[in-house]
Amino acid sequence: MQNHFELFQLPQRFTLDTSALEQAYHEVQNQTHPDRFVNATSAEKRVAMQWTTRANEAYQTLKSPFKRAAYLCELNGVALEVESNTAMPTAFLMQQMEWRETLDDARAEKNLAALEQLDEELRAARRADLQRIGVLLDAGDFQQAAQYVRQLMFLEKFGEEIGNAFAVLES
Template identity: 30%
Template sequence: MNELCWNCGTAAPSRFCANCKALQPPAHDFFAFFDMPLVLAIDVKDLEKRFYALSRQLHPDLFSRKPAREQEYALEASAVLNDAYRTLKDPVARALYVLKQEGFDIAEQGTKDVPPELLEEVFDLNMAIEELHDGDEDARSQLASARLRFERMRDEIDSAMQTSFAAWDVAHDRVKLDEIRSQLNRRKYITNLIARTDEANVSN
Protein backbone atom coordinates (compact mmCIF):
# COMPACT_ATOMS: atom_id res chain seq x y z
CA MET A 1 0.00 0.00 0.00
CA ASN A 2 1.13 3.55 -0.70
CA GLU A 3 1.62 5.96 2.13
CA LEU A 4 -0.47 8.65 0.52
CA CYS A 5 -3.68 8.41 -1.50
CA TRP A 6 -2.81 8.76 -5.19
CA ASN A 7 -5.92 10.89 -5.68
CA CYS A 8 -6.17 13.31 -2.75
CA GLY A 9 -2.91 12.86 -0.84
CA THR A 10 -4.50 11.72 2.42
CA ALA A 11 -2.03 9.77 4.56
CA ALA A 12 -2.05 5.97 4.95
CA PRO A 13 -5.08 5.01 2.89
CA SER A 14 -6.30 1.42 3.16
CA ARG A 15 -7.86 -0.42 0.18
CA PHE A 16 -10.10 2.59 -0.36
CA CYS A 17 -9.11 6.10 0.72
CA ALA A 18 -11.08 7.12 3.82
CA ASN A 19 -11.25 10.69 2.53
CA CYS A 20 -12.03 10.53 -1.21
CA LYS A 21 -13.05 6.82 -1.45
CA ALA A 22 -10.67 6.21 -4.37
CA LEU A 23 -9.46 2.64 -4.82
CA GLN A 24 -5.74 2.36 -4.02
CA PRO A 25 -3.17 0.12 -5.77
CA PRO A 26 -3.57 -3.46 -4.47
CA ALA A 27 -1.17 -5.14 -2.05
CA HIS A 28 0.65 -7.93 -3.88
CA ASP A 29 1.31 -10.03 -0.83
CA PHE A 30 -1.59 -12.51 -0.76
CA PHE A 31 -2.11 -12.40 3.00
CA ALA A 32 -1.94 -8.60 3.11
CA PHE A 33 -4.35 -8.44 0.19
CA PHE A 34 -6.95 -10.35 2.20
CA ASP A 35 -6.12 -8.41 5.40
CA MET A 36 -5.11 -11.69 6.98
CA PRO A 37 -2.17 -12.42 9.28
CA LEU A 38 0.59 -14.61 7.85
CA VAL A 39 -0.54 -18.06 8.98
CA LEU A 40 -0.53 -21.47 7.35
CA ALA A 41 -3.46 -23.00 9.21
CA ILE A 42 -6.05 -20.64 7.77
CA ASP A 43 -9.80 -20.92 8.12
CA VAL A 44 -10.83 -21.65 4.54
CA LYS A 45 -14.46 -20.64 5.18
CA ASP A 46 -13.27 -17.26 6.39
CA LEU A 47 -11.04 -16.92 3.31
CA GLU A 48 -14.01 -17.74 1.09
CA LYS A 49 -16.12 -15.03 2.77
CA ARG A 50 -13.36 -12.47 2.26
CA PHE A 51 -13.05 -13.54 -1.36
CA TYR A 52 -16.75 -13.06 -2.13
CA ALA A 53 -16.91 -9.74 -0.26
CA LEU A 54 -13.90 -8.42 -2.19
CA SER A 55 -15.21 -9.76 -5.50
CA ARG A 56 -18.26 -7.57 -4.99
CA GLN A 57 -16.23 -4.52 -3.91
CA LEU A 58 -13.80 -4.80 -6.80
CA HIS A 59 -16.18 -5.71 -9.59
CA PRO A 60 -15.04 -3.83 -12.73
CA ASP A 61 -18.61 -2.59 -13.42
CA LEU A 62 -18.40 -0.49 -10.27
CA PHE A 63 -15.46 1.41 -11.75
CA SER A 64 -16.73 2.05 -15.28
CA ARG A 65 -17.34 5.75 -14.55
CA LYS A 66 -14.21 6.22 -12.47
CA PRO A 67 -10.88 7.74 -13.62
CA ALA A 68 -8.74 5.50 -15.86
CA ARG A 69 -6.16 5.08 -13.12
CA GLU A 70 -8.75 3.70 -10.73
CA GLN A 71 -10.09 1.36 -13.41
CA GLU A 72 -6.58 -0.02 -13.84
CA TYR A 73 -6.24 -0.57 -10.12
CA ALA A 74 -9.59 -2.38 -10.12
CA LEU A 75 -8.40 -4.74 -12.86
CA GLU A 76 -5.07 -5.27 -11.13
CA ALA A 77 -6.83 -5.92 -7.82
CA SER A 78 -9.20 -8.45 -9.43
CA ALA A 79 -6.23 -10.32 -10.88
CA VAL A 80 -4.46 -10.42 -7.49
CA LEU A 81 -7.74 -11.45 -5.85
CA ASN A 82 -8.12 -14.49 -8.07
CA ASP A 83 -4.46 -15.55 -7.81
CA ALA A 84 -4.45 -15.06 -4.07
CA TYR A 85 -7.66 -17.01 -3.55
CA ARG A 86 -6.59 -19.91 -5.76
CA THR A 87 -3.26 -20.11 -3.94
CA LEU A 88 -4.39 -19.70 -0.35
CA LYS A 89 -7.41 -21.99 -0.43
CA ASP A 90 -5.25 -24.99 -1.41
CA PRO A 91 -3.01 -26.16 1.47
CA VAL A 92 -0.21 -27.33 -0.84
CA ALA A 93 -0.16 -24.15 -2.95
CA ARG A 94 -0.44 -22.07 0.25
CA ALA A 95 2.56 -23.81 1.84
CA LEU A 96 4.62 -23.42 -1.34
CA TYR A 97 3.73 -19.73 -1.43
CA VAL A 98 4.80 -19.19 2.18
CA LEU A 99 8.04 -21.14 1.67
CA LYS A 100 8.86 -18.96 -1.32
CA GLN A 101 7.99 -15.75 0.56
CA GLU A 102 10.24 -16.88 3.40
CA GLY A 103 13.17 -17.37 1.02
CA PHE A 104 13.12 -21.14 0.60
CA ASP A 105 14.16 -22.69 -2.66
CA ILE A 106 11.06 -24.54 -3.83
CA ALA A 107 12.40 -25.67 -7.19
CA GLU A 108 10.88 -28.96 -8.28
CA GLN A 109 12.69 -31.83 -6.58
CA GLY A 110 13.97 -34.61 -8.78
CA THR A 111 11.76 -37.68 -8.60
CA LYS A 112 14.60 -40.06 -9.45
CA ASP A 113 15.70 -40.28 -5.84
CA VAL A 114 13.27 -42.69 -4.25
CA PRO A 115 12.67 -41.95 -0.57
CA PRO A 116 14.30 -44.97 1.18
CA GLU A 117 11.11 -45.96 3.00
CA LEU A 118 9.33 -46.24 -0.36
CA LEU A 119 11.94 -48.34 -2.17
CA GLU A 120 10.02 -51.57 -1.79
CA GLU A 121 6.69 -50.03 -2.79
CA VAL A 122 8.21 -48.49 -5.89
CA PHE A 123 9.91 -51.76 -6.81
CA ASP A 124 6.59 -53.65 -6.49
CA LEU A 125 4.79 -50.96 -8.46
CA ASN A 126 7.29 -51.20 -11.32
CA MET A 127 6.91 -54.99 -11.35
CA ALA A 128 3.10 -54.77 -11.47
CA ILE A 129 3.22 -52.21 -14.29
CA GLU A 130 5.56 -54.45 -16.25
CA GLU A 131 3.37 -57.51 -15.68
CA LEU A 132 0.28 -55.63 -16.80
CA HIS A 133 2.17 -54.46 -19.86
CA ASP A 134 2.98 -58.11 -20.62
CA GLY A 135 -0.71 -58.96 -20.49
CA ASP A 136 -1.00 -60.28 -16.94
CA GLU A 137 -4.46 -59.02 -15.90
CA ASP A 138 -3.89 -60.09 -12.28
CA ALA A 139 -1.54 -57.13 -11.98
CA ARG A 140 -4.58 -54.82 -12.08
CA SER A 141 -5.63 -55.77 -8.57
CA GLN A 142 -2.06 -55.24 -7.36
CA LEU A 143 -2.11 -51.79 -8.88
CA ALA A 144 -5.47 -51.07 -7.29
CA SER A 145 -4.25 -52.01 -3.83
CA ALA A 146 -1.00 -50.09 -4.34
CA ARG A 147 -3.09 -47.04 -5.26
CA LEU A 148 -5.09 -47.36 -2.04
CA ARG A 149 -1.87 -47.55 -0.02
CA PHE A 150 -0.50 -44.44 -1.76
CA GLU A 151 -3.73 -42.56 -1.12
CA ARG A 152 -3.53 -43.47 2.55
CA MET A 153 0.09 -42.23 2.67
CA ARG A 154 -0.96 -38.97 1.02
CA ASP A 155 -3.78 -38.51 3.55
CA GLU A 156 -1.34 -39.16 6.40
CA ILE A 157 1.01 -36.50 5.03
CA ASP A 158 -1.88 -34.09 4.72
CA SER A 159 -2.78 -34.46 8.35
CA ALA A 160 0.88 -34.28 9.42
CA MET A 161 1.17 -31.06 7.40
CA GLN A 162 -1.81 -29.56 9.23
CA THR A 163 0.03 -30.22 12.48
CA SER A 164 3.20 -28.61 11.12
CA PHE A 165 1.16 -25.63 9.87
CA ALA A 166 -0.29 -25.02 13.33
CA ALA A 167 3.16 -25.38 14.90
CA TRP A 168 4.70 -22.88 12.47
CA ASP A 169 1.93 -20.37 13.10
CA VAL A 170 2.83 -20.20 16.79
CA ALA A 171 6.48 -19.13 16.47
CA HIS A 172 7.31 -18.80 12.74
CA ASP A 173 10.24 -21.11 13.30
CA ARG A 174 12.28 -21.87 10.17
CA VAL A 175 12.95 -25.44 11.30
CA LYS A 176 9.21 -26.06 10.91
CA LEU A 177 9.29 -24.70 7.38
CA ASP A 178 12.09 -27.13 6.57
CA GLU A 179 9.90 -29.92 7.88
CA ILE A 180 6.99 -28.68 5.74
CA ARG A 181 9.22 -28.59 2.69
CA SER A 182 10.15 -32.26 3.27
CA GLN A 183 6.49 -33.15 3.68
CA LEU A 184 5.66 -31.41 0.41
CA ASN A 185 8.42 -33.28 -1.40
CA ARG A 186 7.24 -36.60 -0.09
CA ARG A 187 3.65 -35.72 -0.98
CA LYS A 188 4.71 -34.81 -4.51
CA TYR A 189 6.52 -38.12 -4.84
CA ILE A 190 3.44 -40.02 -3.71
CA THR A 191 1.03 -38.15 -5.97
CA ASN A 192 3.36 -39.05 -8.85
CA LEU A 193 3.06 -42.72 -7.87
CA ILE A 194 -0.74 -42.40 -7.85
CA ALA A 195 -0.59 -40.85 -11.32
CA ARG A 196 1.61 -43.73 -12.51
CA THR A 197 -0.88 -46.35 -11.35
CA ASP A 198 -3.65 -44.48 -13.22
CA GLU A 199 -1.59 -44.22 -16.39
CA ALA A 200 -0.72 -47.91 -16.29
CA ASN A 201 -4.40 -48.81 -16.00
CA VAL A 202 -5.36 -46.59 -18.94
CA SER A 203 -2.54 -47.43 -21.32
CA ASN A 204 -2.62 -51.21 -20.94
Template identity: 30%
Template sequence: MSEAIQQPNYFEFYGLPIQFNPDQNAVKAKFYALSKQFHPDFYANESEEKQQEVLDLSTLNNKAYQTLSNPNKRLKYVLELKGIVATDEGYQLPQSFLMEMMDINEALMDLEFEPDAEKLTQVKRDVEAIEKGLKDELENLKIQFDQDPEKSEALLPSMKDNFYRQKYIDRIRERL
Protein backbone atom coordinates in the same frame (compact mmCIF):
# COMPACT_ATOMS: atom_id res chain seq x y z
CA MET B 1 20.34 -19.63 -6.83
CA SER B 2 17.67 -17.90 -8.89
CA GLU B 3 16.33 -14.54 -7.77
CA ALA B 4 13.07 -15.02 -5.86
CA ILE B 5 10.14 -13.36 -7.60
CA GLN B 6 8.42 -11.01 -5.19
CA GLN B 7 4.86 -12.19 -5.14
CA PRO B 8 1.95 -10.30 -3.65
CA ASN B 9 1.10 -11.13 -0.05
CA TYR B 10 -2.50 -12.37 -0.23
CA PHE B 11 -2.74 -12.48 3.57
CA GLU B 12 -1.77 -8.81 3.79
CA PHE B 13 -4.21 -7.98 0.97
CA TYR B 14 -7.02 -9.67 2.96
CA GLY B 15 -5.81 -8.26 6.31
CA LEU B 16 -5.23 -11.76 7.72
CA PRO B 17 -2.28 -13.26 9.62
CA ILE B 18 -0.09 -15.69 7.65
CA GLN B 19 -1.51 -19.10 8.53
CA PHE B 20 -1.76 -22.54 6.97
CA ASN B 21 -5.42 -22.78 8.06
CA PRO B 22 -6.88 -19.26 7.92
CA ASP B 23 -10.53 -18.77 8.83
CA GLN B 24 -12.29 -19.70 5.57
CA ASN B 25 -15.34 -17.58 6.42
CA ALA B 26 -13.07 -14.53 6.75
CA VAL B 27 -11.37 -15.39 3.43
CA LYS B 28 -14.73 -15.73 1.68
CA ALA B 29 -16.14 -12.55 3.25
CA LYS B 30 -13.06 -10.54 2.20
CA PHE B 31 -13.25 -11.99 -1.33
CA TYR B 32 -16.91 -10.95 -1.74
CA ALA B 33 -16.35 -7.51 -0.22
CA LEU B 34 -13.39 -6.80 -2.53
CA SER B 35 -15.23 -8.28 -5.53
CA LYS B 36 -17.93 -5.63 -5.01
CA GLN B 37 -15.42 -2.86 -4.26
CA PHE B 38 -13.34 -3.56 -7.39
CA HIS B 39 -16.18 -4.39 -9.78
CA PRO B 40 -15.25 -2.87 -13.18
CA ASP B 41 -18.82 -1.58 -13.78
CA PHE B 42 -18.39 0.95 -10.96
CA TYR B 43 -15.37 2.46 -12.73
CA ALA B 44 -16.70 2.69 -16.29
CA ASN B 45 -16.50 6.51 -16.30
CA GLU B 46 -13.01 6.65 -14.74
CA SER B 47 -9.71 7.22 -16.55
CA GLU B 48 -8.04 4.30 -18.34
CA GLU B 49 -5.34 4.21 -15.63
CA LYS B 50 -7.98 3.93 -12.90
CA GLN B 51 -9.84 1.21 -14.84
CA GLN B 52 -6.59 -0.74 -15.25
CA GLU B 53 -5.77 -0.33 -11.54
CA VAL B 54 -9.22 -1.68 -10.60
CA LEU B 55 -8.84 -4.56 -13.05
CA ASP B 56 -5.44 -5.42 -11.50
CA LEU B 57 -6.94 -5.35 -7.99
CA SER B 58 -9.86 -7.50 -9.15
CA THR B 59 -7.39 -10.03 -10.63
CA LEU B 60 -5.33 -9.96 -7.43
CA ASN B 61 -8.50 -10.61 -5.42
CA ASN B 62 -9.38 -13.64 -7.58
CA LYS B 63 -5.86 -15.09 -7.30
CA ALA B 64 -5.80 -14.47 -3.54
CA TYR B 65 -9.09 -16.29 -3.11
CA GLN B 66 -8.09 -19.23 -5.34
CA THR B 67 -4.89 -19.66 -3.33
CA LEU B 68 -6.17 -19.07 0.20
CA SER B 69 -9.26 -21.24 -0.23
CA ASN B 70 -7.32 -24.28 -1.56
CA PRO B 71 -5.28 -26.21 1.09
CA ASN B 72 -2.64 -27.49 -1.37
CA LYS B 73 -2.11 -24.15 -3.11
CA ARG B 74 -2.08 -22.42 0.28
CA LEU B 75 0.60 -24.78 1.67
CA LYS B 76 2.92 -24.15 -1.29
CA TYR B 77 2.15 -20.41 -1.21
CA VAL B 78 2.95 -19.99 2.51
CA LEU B 79 6.19 -21.97 2.13
CA GLU B 80 7.17 -19.78 -0.86
CA LEU B 81 6.13 -16.61 1.00
CA LYS B 82 8.36 -17.63 3.91
CA GLY B 83 11.23 -18.23 1.44
CA ILE B 84 11.40 -21.92 2.40
CA VAL B 85 10.43 -23.41 -0.98
CA ALA B 86 11.78 -22.16 -4.30
CA THR B 87 10.12 -22.98 -7.62
CA ASP B 88 13.05 -24.76 -9.29
CA GLU B 89 14.86 -25.96 -6.19
CA GLY B 90 16.67 -29.29 -6.14
CA TYR B 91 15.73 -30.50 -2.66
CA GLN B 92 17.64 -33.40 -1.10
CA LEU B 93 15.18 -35.83 0.47
CA PRO B 94 16.27 -37.81 3.58
CA GLN B 95 18.14 -41.05 2.84
CA SER B 96 15.72 -43.13 4.93
CA PHE B 97 12.78 -41.88 2.88
CA LEU B 98 14.61 -42.56 -0.41
CA MET B 99 15.38 -46.12 0.70
CA GLU B 100 11.71 -46.68 1.49
CA MET B 101 10.76 -45.25 -1.92
CA MET B 102 13.35 -47.42 -3.65
CA ASP B 103 11.52 -50.51 -2.39
CA ILE B 104 8.22 -49.17 -3.69
CA ASN B 105 9.73 -48.17 -7.06
CA GLU B 106 11.28 -51.63 -7.45
CA ALA B 107 7.92 -53.24 -6.67
CA LEU B 108 6.27 -51.02 -9.30
CA MET B 109 8.91 -51.99 -11.89
CA ASP B 110 8.35 -55.67 -11.10
CA LEU B 111 4.61 -55.14 -11.56
CA GLU B 112 5.18 -53.62 -15.02
CA PHE B 113 6.85 -56.87 -16.12
CA GLU B 114 4.72 -59.26 -14.06
CA PRO B 115 1.29 -57.86 -13.25
CA ASP B 116 0.09 -59.22 -9.91
CA ALA B 117 -3.18 -57.87 -8.44
CA GLU B 118 -2.28 -58.90 -4.88
CA LYS B 119 1.16 -57.30 -5.01
CA LEU B 120 -0.32 -54.14 -6.57
CA THR B 121 -2.90 -53.92 -3.76
CA GLN B 122 -0.11 -54.24 -1.19
CA VAL B 123 1.98 -51.50 -2.86
CA LYS B 124 -1.09 -49.22 -2.94
CA ARG B 125 -1.65 -49.91 0.78
CA ASP B 126 2.00 -49.10 1.54
CA VAL B 127 1.80 -45.83 -0.41
CA GLU B 128 -1.49 -44.89 1.30
CA ALA B 129 0.07 -45.55 4.73
CA ILE B 130 3.07 -43.32 3.91
CA GLU B 131 0.73 -40.67 2.53
CA LYS B 132 -1.45 -40.76 5.64
CA GLY B 133 1.64 -40.46 7.85
CA LEU B 134 2.80 -37.40 5.88
CA LYS B 135 -0.65 -35.77 5.99
CA ASP B 136 -0.97 -36.35 9.76
CA GLU B 137 2.53 -34.97 10.35
CA LEU B 138 1.76 -31.93 8.19
CA GLU B 139 -1.59 -31.25 9.91
CA ASN B 140 0.19 -31.35 13.28
CA LEU B 141 2.88 -28.92 12.03
CA LYS B 142 0.24 -26.57 10.56
CA ILE B 143 -1.66 -26.46 13.87
CA GLN B 144 1.55 -25.72 15.79
CA PHE B 145 2.49 -23.01 13.27
CA ASP B 146 -0.90 -21.29 13.42
CA GLN B 147 -1.06 -21.42 17.24
CA ASP B 148 2.34 -19.85 17.85
CA PRO B 149 3.59 -17.73 14.93
CA GLU B 150 6.55 -16.51 17.03
CA LYS B 151 8.05 -20.01 17.23
CA SER B 152 6.71 -21.04 13.82
CA GLU B 153 9.94 -20.33 11.90
CA ALA B 154 11.53 -23.38 13.58
CA LEU B 155 8.81 -25.60 12.08
CA LEU B 156 9.37 -24.48 8.48
CA PRO B 157 12.27 -26.85 7.63
CA SER B 158 10.14 -29.85 8.72
CA MET B 159 7.24 -28.53 6.67
CA LYS B 160 9.50 -28.12 3.65
CA ASP B 161 10.73 -31.68 4.01
CA ASN B 162 7.15 -32.94 4.30
CA PHE B 163 6.14 -30.88 1.23
CA TYR B 164 8.86 -32.47 -0.93
CA ARG B 165 8.19 -36.00 0.35
CA GLN B 166 4.52 -35.46 -0.50
CA LYS B 167 5.46 -34.32 -4.02
CA TYR B 168 7.51 -37.51 -4.42
CA ILE B 169 4.55 -39.63 -3.27
CA ASP B 170 2.30 -37.78 -5.73
CA ARG B 171 4.61 -38.89 -8.58
CA ILE B 172 4.43 -42.49 -7.37
CA ARG B 173 0.63 -42.17 -7.14
CA GLU B 174 0.58 -41.25 -10.85
CA ARG B 175 2.31 -44.54 -11.64
CA LEU B 176 -0.16 -46.64 -9.63
Protein backbone atom coordinates in the same frame (compact mmCIF):
# COMPACT_ATOMS: atom_id res chain seq x y z
CA MET C 1 2.46 -3.83 -0.50
CA GLN C 2 0.06 -5.97 1.53
CA ASN C 3 0.66 -9.67 1.86
CA HIS C 4 -2.14 -12.13 1.04
CA PHE C 5 -3.33 -12.35 4.65
CA GLU C 6 -3.49 -8.56 4.97
CA LEU C 7 -5.39 -8.28 1.69
CA PHE C 8 -8.16 -10.43 3.16
CA GLN C 9 -7.73 -9.09 6.72
CA LEU C 10 -6.98 -12.56 8.09
CA PRO C 11 -4.50 -13.58 10.79
CA GLN C 12 -1.12 -14.59 9.38
CA ARG C 13 -1.32 -18.24 10.47
CA PHE C 14 -1.42 -21.65 8.83
CA THR C 15 -4.64 -22.56 10.62
CA LEU C 16 -7.21 -20.67 8.62
CA ASP C 17 -10.97 -20.24 8.78
CA THR C 18 -11.81 -21.18 5.19
CA SER C 19 -15.28 -19.64 5.37
CA ALA C 20 -13.72 -16.33 6.46
CA LEU C 21 -11.29 -16.63 3.52
CA GLU C 22 -14.18 -17.25 1.11
CA GLN C 23 -16.14 -14.30 2.47
CA ALA C 24 -13.15 -11.94 2.36
CA TYR C 25 -12.32 -13.05 -1.18
CA HIS C 26 -15.85 -12.36 -2.37
CA GLU C 27 -15.81 -8.93 -0.72
CA VAL C 28 -12.60 -7.98 -2.56
CA GLN C 29 -13.99 -9.42 -5.80
CA ASN C 30 -17.17 -7.38 -5.41
CA GLN C 31 -15.16 -4.16 -4.92
CA THR C 32 -13.12 -4.73 -8.06
CA HIS C 33 -15.73 -6.35 -10.32
CA PRO C 34 -15.62 -4.98 -13.91
CA ASP C 35 -19.32 -4.05 -13.75
CA ARG C 36 -18.47 -1.43 -11.13
CA PHE C 37 -16.01 0.22 -13.52
CA VAL C 38 -18.12 0.49 -16.69
CA ASN C 39 -17.88 4.29 -16.70
CA ALA C 40 -14.34 4.45 -15.28
CA THR C 41 -11.22 5.65 -17.08
CA SER C 42 -8.87 3.18 -18.72
CA ALA C 43 -6.41 3.65 -15.88
CA GLU C 44 -9.08 2.91 -13.27
CA LYS C 45 -10.19 -0.19 -15.17
CA ARG C 46 -6.58 -1.38 -15.37
CA VAL C 47 -6.08 -0.91 -11.62
CA ALA C 48 -9.32 -2.78 -10.90
CA MET C 49 -8.17 -5.64 -13.14
CA GLN C 50 -4.81 -5.74 -11.34
CA TRP C 51 -6.60 -5.95 -7.98
CA THR C 52 -8.82 -8.75 -9.29
CA THR C 53 -5.78 -10.67 -10.52
CA ARG C 54 -3.98 -10.12 -7.22
CA ALA C 55 -7.04 -11.23 -5.23
CA ASN C 56 -7.34 -14.39 -7.34
CA GLU C 57 -3.66 -15.22 -6.83
CA ALA C 58 -3.88 -14.57 -3.09
CA TYR C 59 -7.02 -16.65 -2.77
CA GLN C 60 -5.51 -19.62 -4.66
CA THR C 61 -2.41 -19.46 -2.46
CA LEU C 62 -4.26 -19.28 0.85
CA LYS C 63 -6.91 -21.82 -0.12
CA SER C 64 -4.33 -24.56 -0.74
CA PRO C 65 -2.74 -25.82 2.52
CA PHE C 66 0.43 -26.71 0.62
CA LYS C 67 0.76 -23.30 -1.08
CA ARG C 68 -0.22 -21.51 2.16
CA ALA C 69 2.55 -23.34 4.05
CA ALA C 70 5.17 -22.46 1.44
CA TYR C 71 3.96 -18.84 1.38
CA LEU C 72 4.18 -18.54 5.18
CA CYS C 73 7.73 -19.89 5.17
CA GLU C 74 8.76 -17.37 2.52
CA LEU C 75 6.91 -14.51 4.25
CA ASN C 76 8.97 -15.25 7.35
CA GLY C 77 12.29 -15.21 5.55
CA VAL C 78 12.73 -18.95 5.06
CA ALA C 79 13.22 -19.70 1.38
CA LEU C 80 12.31 -23.25 0.44
CA GLU C 81 15.34 -23.54 -1.87
CA VAL C 82 13.79 -26.57 -3.57
CA GLU C 83 16.37 -26.66 -6.34
CA SER C 84 19.43 -26.33 -4.11
CA ASN C 85 18.30 -27.89 -0.81
CA THR C 86 17.42 -31.48 -1.61
CA ALA C 87 18.65 -32.97 1.66
CA MET C 88 15.99 -35.24 3.14
CA PRO C 89 15.91 -37.44 6.22
CA THR C 90 17.06 -41.02 5.56
CA ALA C 91 13.75 -42.52 6.70
CA PHE C 92 11.86 -40.33 4.23
CA LEU C 93 14.17 -41.32 1.37
CA MET C 94 13.83 -45.02 2.23
CA GLN C 95 10.03 -44.66 2.24
CA GLN C 96 10.21 -42.98 -1.17
CA MET C 97 12.27 -45.87 -2.56
CA GLU C 98 9.79 -48.44 -1.21
CA TRP C 99 6.86 -46.55 -2.66
CA ARG C 100 8.58 -46.24 -6.04
CA GLU C 101 9.16 -50.01 -6.12
CA THR C 102 5.52 -50.60 -5.19
CA LEU C 103 4.40 -48.22 -7.94
CA ASP C 104 6.64 -49.91 -10.51
CA ASP C 105 5.35 -53.36 -9.50
CA ALA C 106 1.71 -52.22 -9.56
CA ARG C 107 2.18 -50.77 -13.04
CA ALA C 108 3.94 -53.88 -14.35
CA GLU C 109 1.34 -56.23 -12.85
CA LYS C 110 -1.57 -53.87 -13.65
CA ASN C 111 -2.52 -54.31 -9.99
CA LEU C 112 -5.25 -51.78 -9.21
CA ALA C 113 -5.60 -52.92 -5.57
CA ALA C 114 -1.88 -52.34 -4.92
CA LEU C 115 -2.13 -48.91 -6.53
CA GLU C 116 -5.14 -48.01 -4.38
CA GLN C 117 -3.27 -49.12 -1.24
CA LEU C 118 -0.24 -47.04 -2.24
CA ASP C 119 -2.48 -44.03 -2.92
CA GLU C 120 -4.04 -44.34 0.54
CA GLU C 121 -0.60 -44.57 2.20
CA LEU C 122 0.50 -41.47 0.34
CA ARG C 123 -2.65 -39.57 1.32
CA ALA C 124 -2.06 -40.48 4.97
CA ALA C 125 1.57 -39.30 4.75
CA ARG C 126 0.47 -36.00 3.18
CA ARG C 127 -2.16 -35.46 5.88
CA ALA C 128 0.42 -36.17 8.60
CA ASP C 129 2.96 -33.80 7.04
CA LEU C 130 0.34 -31.05 6.66
CA GLN C 131 -0.66 -31.45 10.30
CA ARG C 132 3.01 -31.26 11.39
CA ILE C 133 3.58 -28.24 9.15
CA GLY C 134 0.55 -26.48 10.60
CA VAL C 135 1.72 -26.99 14.18
CA LEU C 136 5.25 -25.82 13.33
CA LEU C 137 4.11 -22.76 11.38
CA ASP C 138 1.61 -21.64 13.99
CA ALA C 139 4.35 -22.08 16.64
CA GLY C 140 6.69 -19.90 14.56
CA ASP C 141 9.20 -22.67 13.67
CA PHE C 142 9.47 -21.74 9.99
CA GLN C 143 12.86 -23.42 9.47
CA GLN C 144 11.58 -26.86 10.53
CA ALA C 145 8.28 -26.33 8.71
CA ALA C 146 10.20 -25.62 5.50
CA GLN C 147 11.81 -29.07 5.72
CA TYR C 148 8.38 -30.69 5.80
CA VAL C 149 7.11 -28.42 3.02
CA ARG C 150 10.00 -29.66 0.85
CA GLN C 151 9.04 -33.25 1.71
CA LEU C 152 5.45 -32.47 0.87
CA MET C 153 6.54 -31.25 -2.56
CA PHE C 154 8.02 -34.70 -3.21
CA LEU C 155 4.80 -36.33 -2.01
CA GLU C 156 2.70 -34.08 -4.25
CA LYS C 157 4.77 -35.03 -7.31
CA PHE C 158 4.60 -38.71 -6.41
CA GLY C 159 0.83 -38.36 -6.02
CA GLU C 160 0.69 -37.10 -9.61
CA GLU C 161 2.60 -40.19 -10.73
CA ILE C 162 0.11 -42.42 -8.94
CA GLY C 163 -2.74 -40.51 -10.59
CA ASN C 164 -1.13 -41.09 -13.99
CA ALA C 165 -0.76 -44.80 -13.21
CA PHE C 166 -4.47 -44.97 -12.32
CA ALA C 167 -5.35 -43.27 -15.61
CA VAL C 168 -3.30 -45.82 -17.58
CA LEU C 169 -4.72 -48.82 -15.73
CA GLU C 170 -8.31 -47.64 -15.96
CA SER C 171 -8.18 -46.84 -19.68
